[in-house]
Structure formats: structure tokens, C-alpha cells
Amino acid sequence: MSVSPQSDGREIRLVPNVPVGTKLVADRVRDVIDACIHTDSPAADLEAAAQLIEQATQLLRKRSRDTSLQVTRSNGGISINNAIEGPCNPVAPPLTDLAYVDGETSGCVTFPTAAEGPPGRAHGGLVAAVLDHALGRAVAWTVAAAMTVSITVDYRAATPLHQPLCVTARVVSVDGRKVFAEAEIRYDGQITAVAKAIMIVVAGLPSIAPTAVSLD
Numbered sequence: 001m002s003v004s005p006q007s008d009g010r011e012i013r014l015v016p017n018v019p020v021g022t023k024l025v026a027d028r029v030r031d032v033i034d035a036c037i038h039t040d041s042p043a044a045d046l047e048a049a050a051q052l053i054e055q056a057t058q059l060l061r062k063r064s065r066d067t068s069l070q071v072t073r074s075n076g077g078i079s080i081n082n083a084i085e086g087p088c089n090p091v092a093p094p095l096t097d098l099a100y101v102d103g104e105t106s107g108c109v110t111f112p113t114a115a116e117g118p119p120g121r122a123h124g125g126l127v128a129a130v131l132d133h134a135l136g137r138a139v140a141w142t143v144a145a146a147m148t149v150s151i152t153v154d155y156r157a158a159t160p161l162h163q164p165l166c167v168t169a170r171v172v173s174v175d176g177r178k179v180f181a182e183a184e185i186r187y188d189g190q191i192t193a194v195a196k197a198i199m200i201v202v203a204g205l206p207s208i209a210p211t212a213v214s215l216d
């Protein structure tokens, strides 16, 4: 395990694999979040539960690190604490099964109750975040690591909670450092939202593309 300084001064820790214990805690926290939203318990039970959660928090804080991001080498520089796909981030939906085949990036996500916007539907901002991440992955895999400067999302139909959704993304064109990409999210084969984005290749970010573009 090592810590590497990043260009913006933050430190990112490199870990060989996703730590099993940390992932387990994140999974249990996802359960707690779901239970918290759905609970109809009486006040005494809520108070007891709050105390138990507080005890668990104190236990986790016994040994803390300053760095918030940990990266596995095997995953091309994406943090295990990433907001969208991080298996060790209990707030990440998470986006899973990411793959890159013939220029097409794909992934799977199931939104939990905590992602609810309109009743029974995923919050549009979270749908956009998942699309943004898939676009970032597609650009990183096809061209080089880049940051979003513009994203437009069209919401065409309800994106349901608790259902397996498929996300797909691809690069459409490249103009210098500007990369134009598009993505969509599907439920049961039907598109519920599409996104178009402009991403800018930024020097110094880790690259997972087979042949990263030259910034010279």
C-alpha cells in the first residue's frame, strides 16, 4: 500500500485490491440507509438504533486516514470510494459490471430507495450522474482520462427504482482536447434517458486507454 501525491495537492492511496472488510461495511451501511428510509419503528427503537449506529461510527473512526480516495491498480485509476461506482462508498448506487467492447462502454445499476426523486422513480440528478460517469469511462477507455465541461440529459421515460438498468456510452468524435460522447440508460430494453457530453482531456490524470492521445 502506498500514497501518491496528486497534481492538485491531494493524496490518493493505492491499494492492491478492493478491501473485503471495507466493502462489507459499505454494503451494511447501504442496508442501514434503506432501513432508515423504510422504518416505521417506535421512538424507543429509533433511539436504540441511533445509539448502535453511533457506536459503529466511533469504532470505524478509531483508526482513520486523511485521504478520502483509495485507488486499486487493477481498476485503471478509479477510486474504490468513487461516488458512482465505488464498491466501498455506501452512497454509490453502485454502477457495476463495467465493460469496454468494440468501443462501447456498458455497465449495470439498480437504484435503491435512497435514490428516489419523483415517487417510485430515480432522481433525475442521479440518473445524470450515472450517465456522466459512464461517459467518463467511455472517454477514458477510448481516448484518455477527461473531465466533463458540458452535459445535456433528455429524460424520456421513468427510470424505476429497484430494477436492473443498463447504461451504455461511446465516443462520437474528438476535436483536439475536446471529446464528444453520448450515453443512454435503459430499463427492460427501453431507453429512459440519454446524455450528450463534451469532455476535456486533462494532462496528469491516470490513463486506461490503450493508446492515450498526445496533448502536445
Ligand SMILES: CCCCCCCC/C=C\CCCCCCCC(=O)SCCNC(=O)CCNC(=O)[C@H](O)C(C)(C)COP(=O)(O)OP(=O)(O)OC[C@H]1O[C@@H](n2cnc3c(N)ncnc32)[C@H](O)[C@@H]1OP(=O)(O)O
Binding pocket: 076, 077, 078, 132, 133, 134, 135, 136, 137, 140, 141, 145, 146, 147, 148, 149, 150, 176, 177, 178, 198, 200, 202, 205, 206, 207, 208
Ligand atoms: C474526473 C477524472 C477522473 C480521473 C480518473 C482517471 C481514470 C479514468 C478512468 C475513468 C473515468 C472515470 C469517470 C469519471 C467521470 C466523471 C466526470 C466528472 O464528473 S468531471 C467533474 C466535473 N467537471 C469538472 O470539474 C471540470 C471543471 N472544468 C475545469 O476544470 C476546466 O474547464 C478544464 C480543466 C476541464 C479545462 O480547462 P482548460 O483551461 O484546461 O481548458 P479550456 O481552454 O478552458 O477548454 C479547452 C477546450 O474546451 C472548450 N470548452 C470548455 N468548456 C466548454 C463547454 N462548456 N462547452 C463547449 N466547449 C467547452 C474550450 O472552448 C476549449 O476549446 P478549444 O481547445 O479552444 O477549441
